[in-house]
Amino acid sequence: MILTEFKPLEELIEKLEDEKKIFIMGCGGCPEGADTGGTEVLADFKEKLEKEGKTVTGVIEIDFLCQKALIRSRIKPRLEQIKDSDSILVFSCGIGVQAVSVVIDKICHPALNTTTFGGITGMWQGTERCDTCSDCILDYTGGICPYTACPKKLLNGACAGQSNDKCETDPERECGWVQIYNNLKRTGNLDKLKKFIPPRDYTKTLPPAALRKSGLWALDEEDAV
């Protein structure tokens, strides 16, 4: 179970400042269990965005946003709505935002922060793509996570160590920042790279003691009904 929490609404509004038409995508997997997804949550955010003067071009919930094949097939009937949107607002963990970014050539804003893998990793079997930093910035980095794609975890751009677009740590490894650059260039969003990203707040990555112990959905005795 991957646990997520809502980004502060002010942060979301700031992210969407230059955009008018927003398409909402929600994951029906882990966020439903973490109360950060599901039909009601998505409807509630649609209303909140409309109050802010945005047009919501469509809302879709897909069982597992970490599965890009599933995303591809489920968005087919919605392609017109998606094409008509300035950006996508994604309610999922960092993996889901990355998967949506691979499938859709638009800025994909994370609506949630991924807090912890919570003991069970849901449909996604691995932590190599999301560092559960609790401060997702995937919309500034073209859907590529700089914490996991760059060994130095650089947040403000590439080092000078790459050779032929490969990382200095491993000639087989693509430079994460080159991937970020290419993605943002393809979608016409290179301006995103101008933003100064402050240092990571490591206090956000300390999971609550209960989660540390077992994971919310593990088998410890809890509130039985």
Place this chain on the structure above:
Amino acid sequence: MTIETAKESKFEKTLNSGKFAVTCEIGPPKGADIEEIKEAAEHLRDVADGINITDLQSSVMRLGSLTACHFIKQMGLDPIFQITCRDRNRLALQSDLLSASVLGIRNVLALTGDYTTIGDHPQAEPVFDLDSVQLLWAIKKLEEGFDLSGKELTQKPSFFKGAVVNPGADTEASYELQIIKMKKKIDQGAQFFQTQAIYDAEVFKRFMERIHSENIDVPILAGIILLKSEKMANYMNKFVPGVFVPESIIKKMEGTDDKVSMCIEIASKLIEEVKPYCAGVHIQALGWEKHVPVVVKDSR
């Protein structure tokens, strides 16, 4: 006691005056020994406006940069304190910057640092708590009188802040990323740049044209590594990212038995070629410090 830090370092004064600046780099030794550095620095006394001391360059464990800078300062020379993000978290970075300030060290070069695995302690934990842009931002905060947690400092430090850029990035993406990051560094307070080594003046010239077209107006010192042999050239072409030694220069080195004279000839010519486009040169002599005075003779 409050320490008086210089308002303007010698190196800074040179750049501000518009005079062509020369900086040289010295790498501390692996050992509890300061004499080697002092000896190298003595060769540079009359030619270098600033002396960079590397911070565990190539991720190899050595004597520390800050301590070596202190000794350089005691010799009456002007050190440039290289500080990387590889080995210190934000507490240690800020603390070392305060230490530099009370030692009267004003010039700081903020770097990300090479990755741990390329050095001689590949098992070490890579820290990278801040990146080089955030480090410049942190320095700015300290200069404003606050640390990164917003707590007030009893005394503000003041630095002359530099950063690095690679004019020889080998692909469109990596080149553009260099320019983007360079601008971010300037936004966060970088006052001068020292570049990765260049061997092709045309590459540098093109880079400087781009810099001017972007309205970047920060002094840039062209990086020059003294080429000691054709073997070294081939090694750098293969293993050092962003450094490219043209075939013509390798041929010259191959064709001579007097490597020192050829090294001096190649470096002097490069300096002559890049001089019209930059504020100075940054020389990495890699142990050949005694030859630097001859190399820069005509540029002063």
